[in-house]
């Protein structure tokens with residue numbers, strides 16, 4: 001089977017994960033693909049194929065030569081809950097430039113998808129514009145298993161190769177229950193990035209804040225001097241935050257405070273923010289900006305805590321975990337170049353399972369899948385990426401036979 005065939009098969013499974021779920025994995029339908037992947041791994045001849053309680057699927061190619069470090073390859077099987085991942089209708093088309101009509105009335109063009117300029121002349125796998133595609137991260141699974149098949153067929157010298165396909169990455173639970181000891185790898189790579197050649201070992205430090213505005217609701221006819229409208233108070237608070245520190249005004253290493261959800265009434269309002277920066281000190285500054293704004297609002301209400309802020313740290317930048325192992329980056333760069341792809345190392349404006357794994361003690365940079373526009377209906381992947389990445393992964397694994 002080719003990585004393309006594998007990919008088209010996997011996206012026929014709806015594996016959307018869910019926020020605030022009590023189950024593990026967060027949606028049980030992920031296990032349906034998990035079972036399928038286990039079957040496939042066994043057919044390929046992988047050893048120790050298993051599923052843990054969280055639905056994570058593992059398998060391995062045992063070392064055929066001693067003294068080579070064990071390397072892991074990691075992807076995730078769930079899809080984002082931003083857009084439906086059910087009944088995906090993938091279509092392969094040859095792209096010659098210009099807008100693409102995905103379905104009658106649904107057009108993808110470079111105003112929404114500037115990356116189209118980078119893939120002129122390529123065969124693309126697109127959606128019908130009503131669902132996401134699921135290249136994030138089923139392309140990663142297809143590329144890893146295709147690489148595994150080639151490695152097994154070639155039987156060149158290699159160390160142990162661990163494979164992990166996780167559930168619930170998109171809802172931040174991808175490494176839940178991940179047994180690093182059983183995985184038994186010294187290093188690993190997630191295959192969960194974007195455009196072919198992307199290589200990442202820096203991600204955001206992340207925190208979230210729940211802001212509660214305690215209002216006082218009274219009949220509007222007799223409200224003078226008594227009512228405290230939580231909505232009005234919230235708009236004042238939000239207006240105190242820096243306008244240029246938002247996702248839509250930042251890029252590269254610039255951090256942000258992002259308002260993601262507001263709900264409430266005159267009596268009480270809750271607002272949720274996420275705070276992100278690659279620099280831990282700067283993330284603390286962002287937290288302080290929010291706390292200062294709340295304090296400024298509270299000072300208007302003689303001593304009453306009208307606004308309360310609860311901040312939680314989420315994940316951290318993996319850079320400090322990778323820096324002692326920069327050979328991981330050099331090997332990946334060399335493997336890309338060997339396959340005619342110029343690597344681009346860039347900071348992730350988000351998080352990855354690799355960051356969590358790195359802090360658990362398994363240094364784990366992130367590699368491209370080759371896909372674009374993840375989490376949306378314009379998600380697509382060039383067919384070429386599904387051909388190049390398995391070769392790249394194979395060369396990467398073989399590179400560990402050398403110092």
Ligand SMILES: [Zn+2]
Nearest residue numbers: 136137169192
């Ligand atoms: Zn992903």
